[in-house]
Amino acid sequence: MQFIDLKAQYSALRERIDRRIEAVLEHGAFIMGPEVAELEGELASYCGVGHAVTCANGTDALVLALRALGIGPGDAVFTTPFTFFATVEAIMLAGALPVFADIDPRTFNLDPVALQEAVERTRDAGRVRPRAVMTVDLFGLPADYATIEQVCARHGLELIEDAAQAFGASVRGMKAGAFGRVATTSFFPAKPLGCYGDGGALFTEDDELADVLRSLRMHGKGEDKYDNVRVGTNSRLDTIQAAILLEKLDAFPGELERRQQVAERYRQALPNWLTAPHVPDGHVSSWAQHSVLAASGDDRERWIAGLKSAGVPTAIYYARSLHLQTALAHLNHSAGDFPVAEDVSNRIFSLPMSAYLTEADQDRVIDALRALG
Numbered sequence: 001m002q003f004i005d006l007k008a009q010y011s012a013l014r015e016r017i018d019r020r021i022e023a024v025l026e027h028g029a030f031i032m033g034p035e036v037a038e039l040e041g042e043l044a045s046y047c048g049v050g051h052a053v054t055c056a057n058g059t060d061a062l063v064l065a066l067r068a069l070g071i072g073p074g075d076a077v078f079t080t081p082f083t084f085f086a087t088v089e090a091i092m093l094a095g096a097l098p099v100f101a102d103i104d105p106r107t108f109n110l111d112p113v114a115l116q117e118a119v120e121r122t123r124d125a126g127r128v129r130p131r132a133v134m135t136v137d138l139f140g141l142p143a144d145y146a147t148i149e150q151v152c153a154r155h156g157l158e159l160i161e162d163a164a165q166a167f168g169a170s171v172r173g174m175k176a177g178a179f180g181r182v183a184t185t186s187f188f189p190a191k192p193l194g195c196y197g198d199g200g201a202l203f204t205e206d207d208e209l210a211d212v213l214r215s216l217r218m219h220g221k222g223e224d225k226y227d228n229v230r231v232g233t234n235s236r237l238d239t240i241q242a243a244i245l246l247e248k249l250d251a252f253p254g255e256l257e258r259r260q261q262v263a264e265r266y267r268q269a270l271p272n273w274l275t276a277p278h279v280p281d282g283h284v285s286s287w288a289q290h291s292v293l294a295a296s297g298d299d300r301e302r303w304i305a306g307l308k309s310a311g312v313p314t315a316i317y318y319a320r321s322l323h324l325q326t327a328l329a330h331l332n333h334s335a336g337d338f339p340v341a342e343d344v345s346n347r348i349f350s351l352p353m354s355a356y357l358t359e360a361d362q363d364r365v366i367d368a369l370r371a372l373g
């Protein structure tokens, strides 16, 4: 059993994907070929937004979002310390200051009360200007937008949704990618919708912002690529990756359904002493990861070792809260600053999750959990 089985998906979709790749090799438009625009149309309609703008990866997508909104030096961007490093890296690459707020222990997402406090503290200190909130839909579960949108409105903050892990998720029918002024996702192979290399996209309703994003991803182009109206970058999605994604997007709704079924089986089987992931009312997770909480750090070691000897792979996302990372030492945080994120990072681990996890493998995970519980 593999933790995430990308080969099983390729076996299922092989003929269609191969045919799409061959078509690109034949027409030869490897950069911004017709598949890119076709994919952008399909992504926008899937997410129910006006514009999808593809780019080279999910990290670039975040940087492009910040740059398009004019966020940079002197600005504070509020985010969670319990996420993949890229979220915070993007804020710093844009020249802004990341300001953390602690997470909700049940959803692992940004806690709106802690966020409100962080915004007020930053505003009162007066050293940087509160400008934006960058939410993360961790493990595929959308953040608490109903409340976070109110915090943003109250303080005049832009909202940027990092939906790198949440493509396909929703809140009361509204898809991840549709929240905030601008949202981003990643097509890294292991994400819910992955390509066969790096890829990313941005989503927005705002026509003007979409134009700026299209310009920024292509050297700040104006009328054409030799008319440069701003300093942009080179961040395009390869046509071959767009072609692969078109076929994968077609299969995606069925895969999402199967992920729900695996999560539901796990939920019913989990012994009481492992805390199952909490999905608030009206929320649908895309189950990028199925993460559970052990009783303690030692208890986690026991579960992981026991599952391993039963042939069940696990992973830890994330073993260290970002405020304790070496690269962010200049922010002068110490242990205890974000107690919920620290506690969760000591106890969390993830079970195998894939649309292609066989019934037999699901049974193996469940039997092992029961035996160890």
Ligand SMILES: *Cc1c(COP(=O)(O)O)cnc(C)c1O
Residues within 6 Å of the ligand: 057, 058, 059, 060, 083, 084, 086, 087, 136, 162, 164, 165, 186, 187, 188, 198, 199, 200
């Ligand atoms: C994967 C990920 C990213 C970055 O995406 P890449 O395509 O790998 O650059 C950003 N934010 C989060 C939360 C992620 O999980």
